Amino acid sequence: MTHLITATELAHEIEDVVVLDVRWALTTANTSAGRTDYDAGHVPGAYFVDLDAELAARPGDGGRHPLPDPAVVEAMLRRAGISAHTRVVTYDGKESYAAARAWWVLRWVGIADVRVLDGGYAAWLAAGLPVSTEEPADRHGDVEVRPGHLPTLDAAGAAALARDGLLLDARAAERYAGETEPIDPVAGHVPGSLNSPTAAWIAADGTFRRDLAEHWERVRAGHDVGGGAVGVYCGSGVTAAHEMLALAELGVDAVLYPGSWSEWIRDPARPVATGHSPG
Incomplete structure (x- = not known):
């Protein structure tokens, strides 16, 4: 689907x-x-x-x-x-x-x-479709949420996956490498994670690129973990969700690290890698 x-x-x-x-x-x-x-x-x-x-x-x-x-x-x-x-x-x-x-x-x-x-x-x-400036009235749905329907990674799980599986860093290459960090106080990446910028999954018009499968093969080339787990993080769990969506389109059941880099660096004891290789 x-x-x-x-x-x-x-x-x-x-x-x-x-x-x-x-x-x-x-x-x-x-x-x-x-x-x-x-x-x-x-x-x-x-x-x-x-x-x-x-x-x-x-x-x-x-x-x-x-x-x-x-x-x-x-x-x-x-x-x-x-x-x-x-x-x-x-x-x-x-x-x-x-x-x-x-x-x-x-x-x-x-x-x-x-x-x-x-x-x-x-x-x-x-597409030339109609737009509105009218805000719809509040309705009264009866949904009862039950969190936990999707698995998540914490910092320890992300570290383990970077070591034993495939952990993708969805940020731009320069942030992954630690060359710049415009948002968070520490630059770099989770050691062992592989850079896979979310922007590379998008076509010029903002839609998902049509060759998602081929792009995924290029991303994971040389890092094939067979049927092993795949995790994704970014700076704070937003753009990583976009990469999760791209992978879901390919039938890949990836796991999100919601805290992402901004949580990882909260503990100064956690290691930080720099450079363009996983480290």
């Missing part, structure tokens, strides 16, 4: 799904940028979801975007009218980083049918 939906497909199914707008920007000082974009225009009927407030807990020892409080997720889903068997579509501005985080969190709490609008709101606009 594909985890993606095209703009045209969504337009045909719009009456039968709940749409969540998860527009968000990691690097902006304006934390309300996503909401501002939503107010300016969105897919008709879409509910706005605040990634920082509703898809993550407050920053702390668990990293910059720890796993969210299930009660907060449940309240958000109920507000959108979601029940156990509701079909859900998430989208963001273009590249689907935030939409993939929503896709992963919803599946983690037990929502089975979640898809991501490939290419995001940009694809919707490019």
Whole structure:
């Protein structure tokens, strides 16, 4: 089953799904940028979801975007009218980083049918489809979330997987190498992890590249672990979710390290590697 939906497909199914707008920007000082974009225009009927407030807990020892409080997720889903068997579509501005985080969190709490609008709101606009500035009224879904439907890695599990399996670092190559670190206080990567920048999985128009399988073969060339486990991390568990989505499209059951690099470096006793090789 594909985890993606095209703009045209969504337009045909719009009456039968709940749409969540998860527009968000990691690097902006304006934390309300996503909401501002939503107010300016969105897919008709879409509910706005605040990634920082509703898809993550407050920053702390668990990293910059720890796993969210299930009660907060449940309240958000109920507000959108979601029940156990509701079909859900998430989208963001273009590249689907935030939409993939929503896709992963919803599946983690037990929502089975979640898809991501490939290419995001940009694809919707490019298809010439209608937009709305009207915010839908709150609804009264009855979903009961049950976190734990997807496995996760903690720091110890990530270290073990880097040693015995395949742990992918989804950040840009220069951050992986420790050449620059614009967000977190320590630069480098988890020793033994393999760099696989999330941006390389995306086409120029923000959709997932059409040669995902071939790209995956190039990524893991020389690092084949057979049927062994694959894990993914990034800076804080957002862009790594995008890579999780790409792997899911290929039938690869990867495991997310939600705390990611921003959690790893909270403990100064944890080792740090630099350079472009796993270390």
